[in-house]
Amino acid sequence: MHIGMTDIHKAFGKNQVLSGVSFELLPGEIHALMGENGAGKSTLMNLLTGLHRLDKGNITINGTNMSFSNPKEAEKHGIAFIHQELNIWPDMTVLENLFIGKELTTAFGVLETKKMKALAKLQLEKLGVSLPLDREAGQCSVGQQQMIEIAKALMTNAEVIIMDEPTAALTEREISKLFEVMTALKQDGVSIVYISHRMEEIFSICDRITIMRDGLTVDTAHIKDTNFDEVVKKMVGRELTDRYPTRTPSLGDKVLEVKNASKKGSFSQVSFHVRAGEILGVSGLMGAGRTEIMRALFGIDRLDSGEIRISGRKTDIRNPYDAIRKGLGLITENRKDEGLLLDTSIRENISLPNLTSFSPKGIIDRKREAEFVELLIKRLTIKTASPEIAARHLSGGNQQKVVIAKWIGIGPKVLILDEPTRGVDVGAKREIYSLMNELTDRGVAIIMVSSELPEILGMSDRIIVVHEGRINGEINAAGATQEHILTLATGGQQNEN
Known part of the structure; x- marks a missing residue:
């Protein structure tokens, strides 16, 4: 799927969040979207998936103008969004969370629980996750909840998956497994928008990068043609000489x-x-x-x-x-x-x-x-x-x-x-x-x-x-x-x- 977003504007009241952003996603690529907090990354993706309405601009999908009314409509067209803030129902089971709104039923409306369990188990195994499907999601760790969210998105058979800080709560092993899944999806032609502040991940998994600052697009480049220092300078508009400031502690009691x-x-x-x-x-x-x-x-x-x-x-x-x-x-x-x-x-x-x-x-x-x-x-x-x-x-x-x-x-x-x-x-x-x-x-x-x-x-x-x-x-x-x-x-x- 090819997605084009041109001259995108969005304000919330007096707060102008986007002021003419352009973004392109190619079929079968992992595209990093980076910028400081408040640069407008998540808002841009929310506009793509219909969570918010455009003030101005144009969105095309495979060359056709498109505007979704809500995320459900975007999902039906093959675009899934894994949000930074988890959307878990804590009092429902892992299985219920995975299939909420997408339950499998017979022609008579009876839940096909056995079939759902088999599909859920298969998807979690792909992610290297072992979780009892009858456990309440609220009893799972934050990292496990994040993997449930990822599994839920993968089960939609989407052509485009937007991942907003997907590894923030994951262990190194879970991140490694997720990257394996992402690579396999890319080989199958699935496109991924990868929003992350973890620079090492961007350079290890992504093909291209678009950098935003203050509601504008600053640059789009191939990962191989840029480096850490260049990306940081474009993100913040200045050079950061050291990632960690020098500490000279004076310890007390x-x-x-x-x-x-x-x-x-x-x-x-x-x-x-x-x-x-x-x-x-x-x-x-x-x-x-x-x-x-x-x-x-x-x-x-x-x-x-x-x-x-x-x-x-x-x-x-x-x-x-x-x-x-x-x-x-x-x-x-x-x-x-x-x-x-x-x-x-x-x-x-x-x-x-x-x-x-x-x-x-x-x-x-x-x-x-x-x-x-x-x-x-x-x-x-x-x-x-x-x-x-x-x-x-x-x-x-x-x-x-x-x-x-x-x-x-x-x-x-x-x-x-x-x-x-x-x-x-x-x-x-x-x-x-x-x-x-x-x-x-x-x-x-x-x-x-x-x-x-x-x-x-x-x-x-x-x-x-x-x-x-x-x-x-x-x-x-x-x-x-x-x-x-x-x-x-x-x-x-x-x-x-």
Whole structure:
């Protein structure tokens, strides 16, 4: 299928998102679509699939003008969209999620469950996924939910598949399997639009790349004719000299200590500490228990046993309110369901954990609140026409910045960052890393959970590696390697030599 998009314009109210974008997709190619958060990538694809209506411009499919009324119509014409934000029904089973709206029935309307199970099993096996089809999707990890979304799109037999940050929650093994499937699809003539901020993936799997900036098309090129530095410069309009800013930490006393923490079915006998001014990296494979440990620290889940000390004092964190009062902040890996109130304004999202700061007598001082929010929006360069815009209307990366803003506003002693740069462009990543350095310079202790090994190595002072619910090793980040971390993450032992 050949797709042409010419002079595409789109505004949401006063917010002009696209201002004359052109994009071409050839049959049987994997085409990268890149740009900073808010550049308009997802909006462009939403216009193609009929989720939004064009203000101006032209879309052709195989040379014929085409405009879809909704994503369902686009899917019927062979275009499937795997969105960055998961569209999983948590109370429904894996099987029900895979076939929702596409159930197979007999002529009498009876569900052909056996046939659906066979097709589902075949598709998941292609992706190297082993999941009980009767398990509720909400009981699956974020990575497993992402694979369900991918399997659902592949089952439509689409000629064009749009993938928006498909690997953000996947393990290295799952990514490798997905790339095998993508290569096979390309050989069968299927075209793929690949939206990702992971530069290494772009150069390993894509044929061509289109770069967007501020709602405009900057360039389209063959992957073999460009390089990392050129792409970054075109994306952000400037050169980024280093991916990770230099750290010169000045470590203080232990701020948080965890001793022999256990939760049945999640993790066991976990012990570690983090000092003032330190970034402690937490690595491990998906499902190893990293997120579960952080949830328990923040009081979302209760520990079965173990001890938590803050500034040397034993403390009982029964719920997130306790955690906030004791100086802990948590940026969750799932910003859509746990980090934001999507239909609430940016102002209210940022203010929520900080209300006591500008409500000394129980009444919100709106002037102080507005100044507080404006300061954080500027500091984190959140792209928005107004603080009153609902968080839902921001790009994924700017939503992530709102989540970070609301937690740094409380002035935490310890800030837990679970996948802080997931779905964030290379320029915004650099801004987040610089902010992390600023916070540690002020004595904040940071615990950073990340699936990106270069990020763990580039930003951590120390690294702990989780394997099957236990700490399998601790490494000084200086001189550490990806191979060393992966050895521990897969159950190997630390080499003391």
